[in-house]
Amino acid sequence: MQSGEKPAAAAEVRVLGSWASPFVMRVMVALRLKGVEYELLQETMGKKSELLLASNPVHKKIPVLLHRGKPISESLVIVQYVDEVWPPPASILPRDDPYAAAIHRFWDSFHSCFDAVSSKDSDIERNRPRRQGRSVRRNDNCSAVFRGGIRRVQQREVGDDSIGYLDIALGSHLGWIRAVERIAGVELLGGAKVPNLAAWADRFCGHPAVVDVMPDVDILLEFTAKLI
Numbered sequence: 001m002q003s004g005e006k007p008a009a010a011a012e013v014r015v016l017g018s019w020a021s022p023f024v025m026r027v028m029v030a031l032r033l034k035g036v037e038y039e040l041l042q043e044t045m046g047k048k049s050e051l052l053l054a055s056n057p058v059h060k061k062i063p064v065l066l067h068r069g070k071p072i073s074e075s076l077v078i079v080q081y082v083d084e085v086w087p088p089p090a091s092i093l094p095r096d097d098p099y100a101a102a103i104h105r106f107w108d109s110f111h112s113c114f115d116a117v118s119s120k121d122s123d124i125e126r127n128r129p130r131r132q133g134r135s136v137r138r139n140d141n142c143s144a145v146f147r148g149g150i151r152r153v154q155q156r157e158v159g160d161d162s163i164g165y166l167d168i169a170l171g172s173h174l175g176w177i178r179a180v181e182r183i184a185g186v187e188l189l190g191g192a193k194v195p196n197l198a199a200w201a202d203r204f205c206g207h208p209a210v211v212d213v214m215p216d217v218d219i220l221l222e223f224t225a226k227l228i
């Protein structure tokens with residue numbers, strides 16, 4: 001259990017996941033924003049528990065949210081479920097503005113480009129140094145996509161440090177993006193190159209709902225080294 005994780009009362013809310021997964025992180029951040037207590041059931045890398053196979057028989061992937069025993073899969077589906085089940089004041093998607101909510105959902109559809117960087121089949125994770133630079137360059141246009149998405153979330157009022165759906169969808173990848181920067185020796189989110197984006201990333205990582213679950217880069221690097 002990561003520091004800060006709270007055991008749920010009678011395990012009403014459980015998350016099948018792993019501390020290192022950006023998709024699981026989305027769920028943990030959403031629950032924390034809402035102040036919902038949950039229990040994280042750590043899945044072991046390379047193995048799938050009976051509970052996971054029974055709860056997500058279609059994709060067999062984490063995260064799965066178990067709410068009073070009922071399973072829900074797909075991180076962003078879970079984030080929207082959490083937003084609907086647990087009431088404001090913390091709202092994840094704009095409640096009274098369907099257009100703004102649609103824009104958030106539009107931008108989240110680009111998250112898949114980050115999967116290419118962090119998936120276990122990527123050149124980076126398979127430690128193919130000559131191809132790593134190419135992989136990162138190919139994925140550098142991700143930061144352009146990222147900027148587009150973040151521009152949308154930055155249209156909130158000055159001084160409003162709240163985080164919402166798109167922050168969660170994109171920001172949960174920041175730990176791995178920083179790990180990739182270190183592995184490949186490139187700067188994707190550097191303050192000199194993309195100052196607004198870097199400021200957003202720092203703000204997201206420092207948010208009380210995020211700070212205890214955002215994995216430390218050194219620990220992610222150790223974790224990656226064990227995989228390859």
Ligand SMILES: N[C@@H](CCC(=O)N[C@@H](CS)C(=O)NCC(=O)O)C(=O)O
Binds near residue numbers: 022060061075076
């Ligand atoms: N689209 C899924 C992606 C989930 C995903 O890729 N989870 C990874 C862990 S980061 C997983 O369970 N991998 C195991 C596998 O692919 O068998 C979501 O958003 O929940």
